[in-house]
Each structure stands twice: as C-alpha cells, then as structure tokens.
Amino acid sequence: MSALRVVKSTEFDLLAVRKDFPGLHQKVHGKPLVYLDNAATTQKPKVVIEALNRFYSVDCSNVHRAVHELSDRATRSYENARMIAKHFINAPSEREIVFVRGATEAINLVANSYARPRMKAGDEILISALEHHSNIVPWQLLSEQIGTCLVVAPIDDAGELIVEEFERRLGPKTALVAVAHVSNALGTVMPVREIVSMAHARGVPVLIDGAQAVPHLRVDVRELDCDFYVFSGHKIFGPTGIGVLYGREELLERMPPYQGGGDMIRSVTFEKTIYNELPYKFEAGTPHIAGAIGLGAALDYVSHIGIERVAAHERELLAYGTEGLRAIPGLRLIGTAREKAGVLSFVLEGVHPHDVGTVLDRDGIAVRTGHHCAQPVMNRFGVPATTRASLAFYNTKAEIDALASGIRHVQRLFAA
Amino acid sequence: MNDSEIADLYQELIVDHSRRPRNFRRLEDSTHKAEGFNPLCGDRVRVYLNLEGEVVRDVSFEGEGCAISKASASLMTESVKGKTKTEVERLFSRFHDLATGAVDADLAALGKLAAFSGLRGFPARVKCATLAWHTLRAAFEKKVGTVSTES
Numbered sequence: 001m002s003a004l005r006v007v008k009s010t011e012f013d014l015l016a017v018r019k020d021f022p023g024l025h026q027k028v029h030g031k032p033l034v035y036l037d038n039a040a041t042t043q044k045p046k047v048v049i050e051a052l053n054r055f056y057s058v059d060c061s062n063v064h065r066a067v068h069e070l071s072d073r074a075t076r077s078y079e080n081a082r083m084i085a086k087h088f089i090n091a092p093s094e095r096e097i098v099f100v101r102g103a104t105e106a107i108n109l110v111a112n113s114y115a116r117p118r119m120k121a122g123d124e125i126l127i128s129a130l131e132h133h134s135n136i137v138p139w140q141l142l143s144e145q146i147g148t149c150l151v152v153a154p155i156d157d158a159g160e161l162i163v164e165e166f167e168r169r170l171g172p173k174t175a176l177v178a179v180a181h182v183s184n185a186l187g188t189v190m191p192v193r194e195i196v197s198m199a200h201a202r203g204v205p206v207l208i209d210g211a212q213a214v215p216h217l218r219v220d221v222r223e224l225d226c227d228f229y230v231f232s233g234h235k236i237f238g239p240t241g242i243g244v245l246y247g248r249e250e251l252l253e254r255m256p257p258y259q260g261g262g263d264m265i266r267s268v269t270f271e272k273t274i275y276n277e278l279p280y281k282f283e284a285g286t287p288h289i290a291g292a293i294g295l296g297a298a299l300d301y302v303s304h305i306g307i308e309r310v311a312a313h314e315r316e317l318l319a320y321g322t323e324g325l326r327a328i329p330g331l332r333l334i335g336t337a338r339e340k341a342g343v344l345s346f347v348l349e350g351v352h353p354h355d356v357g358t359v360l361d362r363d364g365i366a367v368r369t370g371h372h373c374a375q376p377v378m379n380r381f382g383v384p385a386t387t388r389a390s391l392a393f394y395n396t397k398a399e400i401d402a403l404a405s406g407i408r409h410v411q412r413l414f415a416a
Numbered sequence: 417m418n419d420s421e422i423a424d425l426y427q428e429l430i431v432d433h434s435r436r437p438r439n440f441r442r443l444e445d446s447t448h449k450a451e452g453f454n455p456l457c458g459d460r461v462r463v464y465l466n467l468e469g470e471v472v473r474d475v476s477f478e479g480e481g482c483a484i485s486k487a488s489a490s491l492m493t494e495s496v497k498g499k500t501k502t503e504v505e506r507l508f509s510r511f512h513d514l515a516t517g518a519v520d521a522d523l524a525a526l527g528k529l530a531a532f533s534g535l536r537g538f539p540a541r542v543k544c545a546t547l548a549w550h551t552l553r554a555a556f557e558k559k560v561g562t563v564s565t566e567s
Contacts, residue, residue: 029421358422385457413422414483
C-alpha cells in the first residue's frame with residue numbers, strides 16, 4: 001500500500017521500476033527480500049543482464065584489433081559505453097574517460113601514474129576522516145614508496161567535514177586533495193565544490209571518489225571543476241569489475257601509463273615503445289568489454305529514469321527512514337549530517353551489529369554490518385562497527401517499515 | 417518462519433552469557449595470555465590463563481564482540497577450568513564439530529557448550545564462536561613475560 005503512495009509523490013512508477021530488477025523478487029529464509037545493502041552493491045536491471053548476455057552470445061569478440069564484423073560490433077559497443085559515461089558525468093571529452101576495474105583501481109592508478117612520478121618526500125596528500133580504505137591505503141603505499149605524508153581533515157559529531165580544519169591543512173606542501181563525494185559509512189555528502197575551489201585557489205589538484213555519489217546525485221565534473229573523478233559500475237546497477245576514471249586531459253597526457261601491455265601502445269620495438277593516445281594509454285590488455293557495455297546500459301537506464309527523480313525519491317525515503325529509526329528507543333544513528341545520501345548507519349544499545357545483521361537476515365532484510373571498510377570512521381564515533389541500511393531508488397517505504405519492525409524484533413530477542 | 421532457527425541460535429543461556437559474561441576480567445596472576453582479533457568484524461578477545469603444569473587453574477577473558485563471541489568466550493572459560501591442555505584440545509575439537517555441523521557432535525561431552533548447536537544454520541557466525549577458542553590455544557603457547565608480537 002505504501003508503495004502506491006510513493007508512486008504519486010515522486011512521479012515515477014516505483015512498481016514498474018522494481019519489475020526491472022529480477023533480483024528483488026525472491027524470498028530469503030522464507031521472507032520477501034528487503035534489499036538494503038545498496039552501498040555495497042546494487043541489484044542489476046534486466047537491461048544490464050541482457051546487455052551482458054547479448055555481448056557474450058552474439059557480439060563476443062575483442063576490441064580495437066580485427067577487421068571482422070564481430071570485432072567491429074564489440075568495438076562500437078565498447079566505445080559507445082565510453083560516450084555514455086562521458087555524458088553521464090558531463091566530461092568534456094571521451095579521451096578523459098578511462099575504463100578501470102573500479103574506483104579502487106582508479107585511485108591506485110592516480111597514485112601510481114600521477115602522484116608517484118611528480119611528488120617528493122614531504123609532499124602532502126590531504127584526505128578527510130571519513131574516507132573508505134580505498135582512498136587511504138593507496139596513499140599510504142605511496143608514503144612508503146617515496147615518503148609523502150598523509151594529512152587528514154577531521155569530521156564533527158554529525159559526520160560532517162569541518163571545513164575550516166580542512167582549509168587549515170591546505171598548505172604549501174599539499175600536493176593533492178583526495179576526498180569522497182559521499183561517505184559510504186555515514187552517507188554524508190561532502191562539500192566538494194567548496195573543497196575544489198579552496199584547493200584550486202592554492203594550485204592543488206583534487207581527486208573525488210564518487211563511488212557512493214553517482215547512484216544518488218547528479219554529477220557534473222565540469223561544474224565540480226575537479227581534476228579526477230572515480231566511480232565503480234556495480235554501485236550504479238552495472239556489472240562488477242568495471243569502473244571509470246575521469247581525468248583532465250592535460251593531466252592524463254602528462255602521466256605515464258599505469259600498466260604495460262597490449263592495446264596501450266602505438267608501436268613496440270625492443271629499443272623503444274610509443275604509447276597509444278588517450279584513453280587507451282591507460283587500458284593495457286583486453287579490457288572488461290562486457291562490463292563496460294553493461295555499465296553503459298546501466299547509466300542509460302538511470303538517465304532514462306532521471307537522476308533528479310532518483311534523488312527526490314531517495315531523499316523522501318531517507319527522511320522517512322531517519323524519522324522511523326529515531327523513534328526506536330535505544331537506537332543511535334551514526335552520521336547525522338545535514339546533507340546525506342542513501343545511508344542509515346546505526347548502533348543498538350546492548351546489541352552488537354553482527355547479531356542485528358543475523359536476525360535481520362532471517363527476516364529477509366539484507367543490511368551490512370561491520371566497519372564498512374572505514375575503520376577510522378568507526379574509531380571517530382567510538383564504535384567497533386555499525387549496522388548500515390543503504391538505499392537505492394527501487395526501495396520503498398514499506399521496506400523501511402520492515403527494517404524498523406526487524407529492529408524491534410532484534411530488541412525483543414535481546415531484551416534484558 | 418525462521419524464528420525457530422533464530423531461537424536455536426540465541427538460546428537463553430547464550431543471551432544470558434553475552435549480557436553477563438562470566439570470568440570477564442583481567443587475571444592478575446596469569447602465567448599465559450594471548451590476544452585474538454577477527455579483522456573481518458573487529459572482534460577482539462584477550463584470554464588469560466593460570467597454568468599449573470598442564471592444568472588450567474584459572475582462566476578469564478576481556479574484549480568486545482557480538483553476543484555469540486562473548487557468550488562463547490564466557491562458556492569456554494567455565495568449561496575449561498580444571499582441565500588439562502589435552503582435555504581442552506579434545507573439547508575444542510568437539511565444539512568445532514558442533515559449530516560447523518560437520519559431524520554429529522558428542523552433546524553429552526560438551527555440557528553447557530551444547531547450547532551452540534544452533535550455529536550449524538549460520539555458517540557466517542562460526543568464526544565468532546571459535547575466536548575465543550583459537551585465542552585460548554594461542555595462550556597455551558604464550559608465557560607471560562616472554563617476547564610476543566601482541567601488546
């Protein structure tokens with residue numbers, strides 16, 4: 001019933017949208033699945049599954065190589081996916097769209113090909129206290145290799161970046177700013193435009209980790225004016241193992257390749273190799289062709305629904321969920337930023353998140369429990385772990401109600 | 417309905433031990449100790465032993481974790497007191513069989529530990545239940561005052 005109310009309020013047909021996702025319609029432990037683990041990965045719409053199927057059953061071939069028909073089709077589909085990704089984040093050129101395995105690989109690519117050749121010992125990488133491990137560890141590896149320093153800007157009790165503290169840490173030694181657009185553990189939307197303008201005022205380039213942002217917000221890299229933007233396909237309804245690195249052309253041009261191999265070269269002799277042009281210079285070896293095509297299908301699907309409608313529906317769900325969970329005695333929301341996207345992270349008094357997760361699972365509710373690959377965030381809030389419910393546009397108010405009643409079930413089980 | 421499976425897992429004895437863990441303290445006169453960590457969930461446990469030869473004179477634990485890991489550590493300390501190292505090994509092996517449901521465990525020999533029989537339906541939680549036992553095993557090998565990688 002509540003699903004029908006949502007249809008009216010957000011102007012898209014939620015029930016029809018849910019039909020597009022075969023994975024949503026199953027029973028888990030005898031209960032209808034309530035999938036609230038979208039920040040970990042999203043379910044896939046039929047169009048994505050069909051795109052993968054079509055590639056492997058009809059167009060299966062390698063790209064950029066042969067003159068035969070299948071290779072031509074594969075190449076066109078693969079490059080078409082690049083154009084879709086370019087439009088999706090409003091990048092100026094398809095030469096700036098590099099297909100990678102995911103946000104993690106993209107950050108490692110920037111650490112290795114951008115930072116390592118041009119930075120020196122003592123140079124600082126400035127991040128925030130709510131980064132995912134994928135935007136911490138590559139910079140620590142770099143520190144071990146060349147002696148750069150990792151500087152961390154703190155967050156407040158709501159889980160918001162303390163902007164003045166961030167600005168204070170932007171100094172003459174800052175060589176790169178690398179921040180999440182949206183926190184995976186708390187859902188905080190970071191003030192990325194402000195961050196970019198503060199950094200650029202000091203000539204410091206900015207990388208934005210958009211893994212948790214692209215499924216929820218309109219992303220426009222020209223408007224953001226960032227230098228690098230990275231995201232993973234599987235968090236925006238695409239396949240796993242494919243993601244995008246956007247980089248400013250003039251930066252990518254000056255960067256050495258990340259990996260060597262086929263496809264990234266123009267000519268090879270034993271004396272000298274000339275690298276291929278952008279973006280192929282960074283796509284060594286046979287890429288995840290099917291993945292890229294699937295990602296293209298996913299981005300098209302989201303564009304077709306409209307990211308603004310997605311955002312509006314999710315805002316409503318998040319407000320509804322926040323209110324619903326706040327009404328539960330003994331529940332503490334972790335992450336109460338004014339601007340949030342898609343995440344309800346919480347702890348229950350006297351019950352460990354793993355026990356919460358186990359009981360919810362038996363009620364058919366999929367959530368994530370643990371540190372969410374963001375241990376420093378957990379330490380900041382003095383908790384070893386949280387339970388995280390994370391939303392996608394296919395979620396309903398009825399599912400939020402199911403979550404709330406699941407939590408009450410947990411509390412009954414562990415009542416003193 | 418899967419409430420029965422949940423009820424099997426979170427039996428009264430387990431919930432009780434998770435809420436009021438026994439032997440939950442630092443052992444001042446410990447001869448052996450070790451720390452266990454499950455990086456997957458962040459659970460931590462420290463097990464203290466007072467050994468007289470091969471015999472467990474006293475045992476205690478500290479740490480934080482889920483209901484299963486706390487209750488398991490608590491019931492473990494109750495079960496191993498007065499036993500020899502060999503007897504403890506045998507008990508752990510039985511407990512492991514029970515937790516994984518690999519073979520029919522000897523329930524009579526397990527005593528109170530039989531309360532963990534519900535674990536077989538929850539393979540993802542077996543590690544929670546065995547963390548304290550693995551740490552106990554490590555403690556047998558770690559004399560207090562010897563060089564250790566644990567702090």
